[in-house]
Amino acid sequence: MHRYRSHTCAALSKSEVGATVRLSGWVHRVRDHGGVLFIDLRDHYGITQVVADPDSPAFKVAETVRGEWVVRIDGLVKARAPETINANMATGEIELYAQEIEVLSAAKELPLPVFGEPDYPEDVRLKYRFLDLRRETLHRNIVKRTQIISAMRKGMGEAGFAEYTTPILTASSPEGARDFLVPSRIHPGKFFALPQAPQQYKQLLMVAGFDRYFQIAPCFRDEDPRADRLPGEFYQLDVEMSFVTQEDIWETMEPMMTAVFEEFAEGKPVTKQWPRIPYDEAIRKYGSDKPDLRNPIVMEAVTDHFAGSGFKVFAGMIASNPKVEIWAIPTKTGGSRAFCDRMNAWAQSQGQPGLGYIFWKEEEGKVAGSGPLAKNIGEERTAAIAAQLGLEAGDACFFVAGEPSKFYKFAGEARNRAADELNLIDRDRFECCWIVDFPFYEWNEDEKKIDFAHNPFSMPQGGLEALQTQDPLSLKAYQYDAVCNGFEIASGSIRNQSPETMVAAFEKVGLSQQDVEERFGGLYRAFQYGAPPHGGCAFGIDRVVMLLVGAKNLREISLFPMNQQAQDLLMNAPAPASPTQLRELALRVVLDPKKTN
Structure with a gap:
């Protein structure tokens, strides 16, 4: 028999009755019923009820074990009496009569309970996240997250896409948020940036002729947290396609994502044909560019x-x-x-x-x-x-x-x-749509200037001629968002692959051709050498998972999230750098007194 287990804690059924088996796992809880001890043994897969009576050679050890101890138990599988069958458990028709118990690892008094999952302060949950992740709901959410990502990968492969990985250390990109900067030791005084999105790289892949790209991409933005956005990092299903119109992108991604939602919706209805709603119509009808159509x-x-x-x-x-x-x-x-x-x-x-x-x-x-x-x-x-x-x-x-x-x-x-x-919202369904025809520019009241309303690499409707002849604030972009139940779950566009049009678009926000060449030199150069019409989108994996598991906060679907102050309480990050590290990077820290008091 294997050193630790012959079965998992979810594997035993009536077919194993009479067999001697070995299980290992965590003690979920211990109940004393008139001198007979019942131990719920838990592992990644499920729970098995273990019985230790005073006549069992394992009883003395069973009396000592406590919640979250790790134990190995050998025992005889018996059928439960009909009146004690638990239909809510995969192993509810059997129980294991303990013959031998070995303590593999004792646990100190717990800083937060696992059994029962009562509400607990967030700082404790995040500091002891390894215990928090043992809780059934959070554990199940994380498993479902991996299954959802796997379904996305499968769907993209079936649609003819290949997964390519892009660099993590890169240059700053104008995605609308602050960059995380990484100082270069080899080039003192210069900095890499962590990618806010793989935007430029995926466009370069299209110029390089790869046609259909996707990636489960980590993205990094130094912005304030909120319920539907974690601080620091997030993941997206990043997509790019060559020789396509925006309709091609919708018709490719919509059935794939619908299938993912249907697979994990637990029977809840999912929109079959996602409506295309112009931005102006969405604002007028719903007061939002991410309307909850329920x-x-x-x-x-x-x-x-x-x-x-x-x-x-x-x-x-x-x-x-x-x-x-x-x-x-x-x-x-x-x-x-x-x-x-x-x-x-x-x-x-x-x-x-x-x-x-x-x-x-x-x-x-x-x-x-x-x-x-x-x-x-x-x-x-x-x-x-x-x-x-x-x-x-x-x-x-x-x-x-x-x-x-x-x-x-x-x-x-x-x-x-x-x-x-008034409880008018049907909460047991997933209503999806595309919001289309976004404004290309918007007025920045603070700086009294025109800014890009969304992705600066989008193609304006009407192209170069529209940029030259129309009021900039009247221009629409080949820009679109996917929305589900009031949450933006994706954003995308047809890209501006013309060097002249690219320069003209940036000139409207005050950047010269020289600025464009300096900031986006790789992309600008690439467009000089035969760039195909291309476009894509990115689905926010965290938000999709949050919707599918019914979570209210992204911390409930993420393994090791930061807190609301953008701190990792488990690893104690961010932390000061040592003097040696700072010298190697040619850096000196100058603290703002207002932020240190």
């Missing part, structure tokens, strides 16, 4: 119903500014004053003056609008709003006024808030 609320403009009306606040805004619009947030089943007042109070807590509303109820056999707005605009306009939005008795509508560019985000948040409070 939310049935669709916003509409109702400006005409308030123009010249008795509600002087809205009517005055419309008359004085042609950019002003009134957006309606129709809310089925929200027709009570109490709910409307809660929404108004929430809006005020967000720094807004309030949230105007009308709710409809049945009075004397007919549907009538109620609330201050309804009284001010009159019965006819109130009925017209209800007719446009399909609202009935028991429904409500909220209104946001101003220039859409200034209020759309708040309107989108109000839409989500209303649907969440």
Whole structure:
């Protein structure tokens, strides 16, 4: 028999009854039932119930073992009595009668419990992550993560892609976040950067003729953490294709990712045909470029119903500014004053003056609008709003006024808030879509200049001619995002592979041809020597896994994450460098007193 085990803790079934077997694992818990000890033995694969009674030669050792001790147990497999069968366990039809127990490793008193998985402070969980990872839910999430990545690799291979690895030490890239810099010992005073994404390298692979590339790529960005983004590093399914339109990329990636979602969705419906929603439409309907399509609320403009009306606040805004619009947030089943007042109070807590509303109820056999707005605009306009939005008795509508560019985000948040409070969202499904036709440029109010709205390497719709003849802020890009349940899960574009167009695009944000050659010399040079039309995208693996396992935080699907302060409490990083290391790198540390106090 093997030194440590003949079976795993998930392998035994009725077919092994009567056999003598050997298991090794962790003591999940010990229960004393009237002098008979029951030990739940756990390993990576599952749990087996072990029984030690006073007549067993293993009983004395069984009395000493405690939670999370590592033990080897030899014993006889017996069938459980029908009334004691546990249908929730893979090994629930049998139990192991212990004949010999060997303690392989004792455990000190635990700094956090494994059994039961009670809530525990995050700093303790991260400092003792090796214990935290023994918890069933987190352990299962990590295993599922590896399975999801494996399914992605399989799907990409079946679609004709090959996996290529790109450098980790590279040059700085304008991906919109701070770089992690790595000082060079051989070249004092110079620095590498960890890649924010393999953007330039994957484009160079297309110029080199490799046609279909993918990579499970580590990416590094020195940015503040949040629930759907870990500090430091993340992983993405990075993709690039040659001789393609954006439709080709959608038609290639959509079925592959749909199949991945369906494989791990545990029966929950997944969108079969992902809608293509233009950016401007998404903003107008949902107040977001990453809409949760499980939310049935669709916003509409109702400006005409308030123009010249008795509600002087809205009517005055419309008359004085042609950019002003009134957006309606129709809310089925929200027709009570109490709910409307809660929404108004929430809006005020967000720094807004309030949230105007009308709710409809049945009075004397007919549907009538109620609330201050309804009284001010009159019965006819109130009925017209209800007719446009399909609202009935028991429904409500909220209104946001101003220039859409200034209020759309708040309107989108109000839409989500209303649907969440009224439980209108079908949470047991995965609704995916593509958001397309993103703006190429945006106005940077802080620096009073034009900036790239997204990936600077995207192709503007209309190409060089559009850059030369159109208002930059009116230009659209061949840029697209994939969205699922309100989370951006991918971003991509058709690339700008023309040197002249590339220079013209960067000139709009204040960079000269010389700047382009200095910052992106490799890519710029490559485009001089026959670059195929190409494009791609990158799916955020962490977010996809988070959605599929139902986690609320990326720390619940990552092996060794940092905390909210971007610290690795397990390895005590970051840490000061030694004087010797600093001398070798020709560096001197100058601390900011404001950050050290």
